[in-house]
Amino acid sequence: MHMTTTTCSWRPYRVALRTQECRGVISLYLEPTDGALPPAFAAGQYVELRMPGIEPHAFFLVGPSGDRLVRLTIEVGDEPFIGEVGRIAKLRIGDPVELSEPKGELAMEPGETPVVIMTEDIGCLVAHAFLAEMAEVEPMRNVRVLCQFPNGTRMLMREELRKLVDLMPNAGLAVFLVAPFSTDTAGKDYEVAGPITVENARSVCVNPDADFFVVGSRAFTEALRTDLVKLGIIHSRVHTQVL
Known part of the structure; x- marks a missing residue:
């Protein structure tokens, strides 16, 4: 993720x-070894992970806050695992x-305020975090979640969402x-064939009172x-996070 690493306690x-x-x-489900519980966190926050020989890497926290274990869901690619993320991919229980x-x-x-969350690939972790928080404290809130994946083999967290x-x-x-592959079934595995665009999702993009959260690649x-603003959504209602 494109997060700025800073000096911090570990x-x-x-x-x-x-x-x-x-x-x-x-x-990875991680357990503190210092005897204390993991810290509380807000939906949308992340932590940095480090281990000997690699620079810190930032990963979104997957809720709910307050669990005994910290869950990090990480895009590691296909084997053979290489590089620093490859070393993280090779972590095993007890490491x-x-x-x-x-x-x-x-x-x-x-x-x-109505909420629209639009994510690409691993960005769906933010949608999961926001939904977990809202389901607990604001279950009646109006929210629409749009998650984009390359195909059914790369579809993440659909059932949890x-x-x-x-x-x-x-x-x-x-x-x-x-x-979508021929094995991906419309109406069961996915709702829309094609990328998330304002045109493909116009029905949820025309509410000028909604807050939009867009998480994915820079493109x-x-x-x-750009397209939401052209449609009439004011800049301050469009919140983005680049992965």
Whole structure:
């Protein structure tokens, strides 16, 4: 992620669990080894992970806050794993790492304002974090979540997102597959074939009172910000995070 690393304090953790989320993506569940609970964090925040021999790498926190384990869901690519992210991909249960305190200012203000979350690939982690928080404290809030993936093999967290959306009567989820495979079923695996664009998602982009959260590559975020503003959404209502 394109996050600025800063001087900070570090705490020791160990890998307690490792799971494969989908092709090229794993989750690490990390447990503090200093006897204290993990710190609380807000939806949309991230931590930096470091280990001997590699520079700190930033990863979004996957909620809910307050759990005994810290979950980091990481895009590691396909084997053979190489480079610094490749070393993180090879972590196994019991391996030690260090984490920074939670950071980041991509935050959703509480209130009744409608929310539209548009994500690309691993950016769906932010959608998950926001939904988990809203489902607990603002379950009646109007929210629409649009998640874009290359195809069904790279589709991340769809069922987890669906379960969170089902807890909120005024929420909706749409999965966009840029180039679905023949094995990807419309209406079951995804809702829209093609990328997220203002044109493809016009029905959720025309509310001038909504707050928009756009998370993905620079090209993805800049294109959507530009088109949303052209559509009449004021700049201050479009919040972006480049991965």
